[in-house]
Amino acid sequence: xxxxxxxxxxxxxxxxxxxxxxxxxxxxxxxxxxxxxxxxxxxxxxxxxxxxxxxxxxxxxxxxxxxxxxxxxxxxxxxxxxxxxxxxxxxxxxxxxxxxxxxxxxxxxxxxxxxxxxxxxxxxxxxxxxxxxxxxxxxxxxxxxxxxxxxxxxxxxxxxxxxxxxxxxxxxxxxxxxxxxxxxxxxxxxxxxxxxxxxxxxxxxxxxxxxxxxxxxxxxxxxxxxxxxxxxxxxxxxxxxxxxxxxxxxxxxxxxxxxxxxxxxxxxxxxxxxxxxxxxxxxxxxxxxxxxxxxxxxxxxxxxxxxxxxxxxxxxxxxxxxxxxxxxxxxxxxxxxxxxxxxxxxxxxxxxxxxxxxxxxxxxx
Amino acid sequence: xxxxxxxxxxxxxxxxxxxxxxxxxxxxxxxxxxxxxxxxxxxxxxxxxxxxxxxxxxxxxxxxxxxxxxxxxxxxxxxxxxxxxxxxxxxxxxxxxxxxxxxxxxxxxxxxxxxxxxxxxxxxxxxxxxxxxxxxxxxxxxxxxxxxxxxxxxxxxxxxxxxxxxxxxxxxxxxxxxxxxxxxxxxxxxxxxxxxxxxxxxxxxxxxxxxxxxxxxxxxxxxxxxxxxxxxxxxxxxxxxxxxxxxxxxxxxxxxxxxxxxxxxxxxxxxxxxxxxxxxxxxxxxxxxxxxxxxxxxxxxxxxxxxxxxxxxxxxxxxxxxxxxxxxxxxxxxxxxxxxxxxxxxxxxxxxxxxxxxxxxxxxx
Ligand SMILES: CC(C)[C@H](C(=O)O)[C@@H](O)C(=O)O
Ligand SMILES: CC(C)[C@H](C(=O)O)[C@@H](O)C(=O)O
Numbered sequence: 262x263x264x265x266x267x268x269x270x271x272x273x274x275x276x277x278x279x280x281x282x283x284x285x286x287x288x289x290x291x292x293x294x295x296x297x298x299x300x301x302x303x304x305x306x307x308x309x310x311x312x313x314x315x316x317x318x319x320x321x322x323x324x325x326x327x328x329x330x331x332x333x334x335x336x337x338x339x340x341x342x343x344x345x346x347x348x349x350x351x352x353x354x355x356x357x358x359x360x361x362x363x364x365x366x367x368x369x370x371x372x373x374x375x376x377x378x379x380x381x382x383x384x385x386x387x388x389x390x391x392x393x394x395x396x397x398x399x400x401x402x403x404x405x406x407x408x409x410x411x412x413x414x415x416x417x418x419x420x421x422x423x424x425x426x427x428x429x430x431x432x433x434x435x436x437x438x439x440x441x442x443x444x445x446x447x448x449x450x451x452x453x454x455x456x457x458x459x460x461x462x463x464x465x466x467x468x469x470x471x472x473x474x475x476x477x478x479x480x481x482x483x484x485x486x487x488x489x490x491x492x493x494x495x496x497x498x499x500x501x502x503x504x505x506x507x508x509x510x511x512x513x514x515x516x517x518x519x520x521x522x523x524x525x526x527x528x529x530x531x532x533x534x535x536x537x538x539x540x541x542x543x544x545x546x547x548x549x550x551x552x553x554x555x556x557x558x559x560x561x562x563x564x565x566x567x568x569x570x571x572x573x574x575x576x577x578x579x580x581x582x583x584x585x586x587x588x589x590x591x592x593x594x595x596x597x598x599x600x601x602x603x604x605x606x607x608x609x610x611x612x613x614x615x616x617x618x619x620x621x622x623x624x625x626x
Numbered sequence: 627x628x629x630x631x632x633x634x635x636x637x638x639x640x641x642x643x644x645x646x647x648x649x650x651x652x653x654x655x656x657x658x659x660x661x662x663x664x665x666x667x668x669x670x671x672x673x674x675x676x677x678x679x680x681x682x683x684x685x686x687x688x689x690x691x692x693x694x695x696x697x698x699x700x701x702x703x704x705x706x707x708x709x710x711x712x713x714x715x716x717x718x719x720x721x722x723x724x725x726x727x728x729x730x731x732x733x734x735x736x737x738x739x740x741x742x743x744x745x746x747x748x749x750x751x752x753x754x755x756x757x758x759x760x761x762x763x764x765x766x767x768x769x770x771x772x773x774x775x776x777x778x779x780x781x782x783x784x785x786x787x788x789x790x791x792x793x794x795x796x797x798x799x800x801x802x803x804x805x806x807x808x809x810x811x812x813x814x815x816x817x818x819x820x821x822x823x824x825x826x827x828x829x830x831x832x833x834x835x836x837x838x839x840x841x842x843x844x845x846x847x848x849x850x851x852x853x854x855x856x857x858x859x860x861x862x863x864x865x866x867x868x869x870x871x872x873x874x875x876x877x878x879x880x881x882x883x884x885x886x887x888x889x890x891x892x893x894x895x896x897x898x899x900x901x902x903x904x905x906x907x908x909x910x911x912x913x914x915x916x917x918x919x920x921x922x923x924x925x926x927x928x929x930x931x932x933x934x935x936x937x938x939x940x941x942x943x944x945x946x947x948x949x950x951x952x953x954x955x956x957x958x959x960x961x962x963x964x965x966x967x968x969x970x971x972x973x974x975x976x977x978x979x980x981x982x983x984x985x986x987x988x989x990x991x
Binding site: 337346349351355381382383386402403405408409410413417418419420421422423424425426427428429454456457458459460462463464486487488490491494495496508509511512515516518519520524 | 702711714716720746747748751767770773775778782783784786787789790791793794819821822824825827828829851852853855856859860861874876877880881883884885889
């Protein structure tokens with residue numbers, strides 16, 4: 262039986278509460294005897310800043326580099342709005358992504374039938390929705406240099422960010438998207454702004470070539486990022502896998518998530534390149550939602566996205582696809598029973614808190 | 627009676643058909659005797675490329691610089707997908723925006739009650755929606771240098787785009803947003819990614835200062851651009867005016883437009899700075915939709931967005947707010963009568979073509 266190294270980084274806001282529920286699922290896996298875990302825990306984000314004056318300590322980074330998977334809660338909140346840019350809570354997450362080489366961010370947008378009515382979109386538009394946004398996560402305007410604010414001679418300031426992509430960065434994320442499409446609907450939509458951005462031109466060329474050379478069986482479509490956002494709102498079921506750069510992915514995946522009406526339900530996986538020797542890839546799993554400072558500490562946060570993120574870890578890091586399926590089914594079952602945290606509550610269902618939701622999922626397992 | 631210089635640039639695809647309907651409204655204004663127009667017409671986009679090998683000729687640019695308002699259709703289409711980057715159809719529009727100094731792009735997203743059901747969102751989410759996206763239009767990643775693709779020593783390519791904003795660029799667009807908010811719901815939401823982009827940090831600082839110093843009566847809120855996209859989908863009525871940079875504005879205004887379910891209905895205005903002597907501002911008016919190559923030439927395109935764009939010209943360039951109101955009411959009346967072009971057709975309404983729709987609006991006037 263394999264032993265895996267897990268690093269838990271609950272972060273800020275509701276992070277710690279929802280991470281507690283994940284621990285129950287970890288216990289369940291261990292009891293089944295399909296895997297064992299050594300578990301470490303550390304600070305990231307605002308709480309790390311409060312403790313060490315930085316968004317992640319070198320010690321925590323070392324643990325992350327040594328881990329088979331990082332399970333990440335959420336970072337940030339109004340409390341840290343005034344802290345210097347370099348040590349703001351988000352810097353911890355961005356450094357993890359960059360230093361772990363997590364270039365492929367997988368964000369499924371799935372509409373649970375039981376929740377279709379909590380979407381702001383019409384039921385027929387979102388019912389049964391199952392799309393996957395594949396977002397490039399270590400390049401683009403997030404990390405390109407120069408990235409600075411300078412003071413000009415006339416006293417004005419000028420801010421610069423740099424959108425940068427190379428052929429190989431685009432190639433590897435395109436391959437991830439095509440490979441995943443083959444396990445799903447066999448369709449990739451590549452979103453960029455080639456009509457305005459040179460990085461969009463290169464993106465388009467590289468994705469086209471990889472598709473033609475190595476994935477002729479996968480249907481490839483190109484869509485301008487602004488149009489993609491519109492099409493997601495208009496008729497999202499036209500998409501299967503959408504691949505895009507870091508910044509467009511940030512926005513498009515949030516739009517896709519919101520379509521489902523259940524942001525508190527959606528997990529994500531961030532993966533590195535497979536190790537040539539072992540085939541293992543570095544990985545970080547996090548819910549799509551944020552820290553929800555307004556409800557933090559109240560015991561009402563929805564733990565499902567966090568638990569489902571651990572489900573993605575089972576599937577992508579630990580080869581436990583069967584257990585991941587069981588977990589997904591347990592979540593669906595609990596929803597079918599009518600249990601709801603306040604964020605997804607509708608009349609006629611049963612309102613429960615974070616702990617009760619976690620317990621119910623465990624019971625369904 | 628004032629005489630105004632108009633330049634009509636119908637462009638590609640459905641552009642010419644819908645521009646023909648605008649001419650009817652121009653005729654109506656002249657008949658009312660409230661203004662006279664001298665009208666020129668020229669090529670832009672793919673058709674200009676076909677004629678001169680460039681997306682806009684120097685002659686057309688001269689006319690645009692001399693015009694009191696440019697009425698613009700739409701540019702682009704698959705026919706020109708392979709043309710060189712510098713002369714692609716969109717380059718004509720981008721040059722007009724830049725050389726005319728049209729830094730303020732106003733994109734209202736209004737949901738006509740008669741059309742609420744054609745939205746993919748639930749009626750209660752969009753009925754009565756009236757928000758205004760104010761997009762910076764001559765800066766940011768659209769125009770920043772370097773913007774290039776270079777070949778590296780290892781044979782790979784590297785693409786660069788540069789996001790650039792100065793204090794004064796942000797100041798002037800912020801003022802436009804605050805001024806417009808005062809004529810509406812008195813609320814501004816400023817969208818950026820200050821947690822990732824230095825331009826977002828500067829944007830946030832400048833908008834905050836302008837608000838505090840000169841618009842303390844206007845409610846100002848800051849929202850991360852990805853969250854803004856989500857909130858637009860979740861509950862768009864929380865917004866009044868949204869101000870953002872060129873690229874975020876491109877996407878957020880398209881999302882906002884799609885919420886209304888009637889992309890073929892939405893106009894936009896792009897304005898320059900007021901001339902210090904005359905107070906006149908350069909202006910270009912264009913529908914939010916594109917060239918719709920699939921239906922071009924078939925006489926079924928919806929001319930309403932194009933006509934409503936001319937309505938914005940009446941309001942913002944010619945001081946004819948009363949006539950603009952009449953035009954808006956005529957459009958609403960025709961919709962209430964049940965006339966629909968195919969893009970907004972639903973059962974129980976009457977399907978009409980481009981010309982019949984234009985005639986009906988004229989009759990309602
Ligand atoms: C927290 C923030 C830095 C992050 C991003 O912009 O990538 C978040 O919005 C996300 O999508 O994971
Ligand atoms: C045609 C294109 C260059 C343009 C843009 O990206 O600005 C369009 O999408 C728009 O929003 O007006």
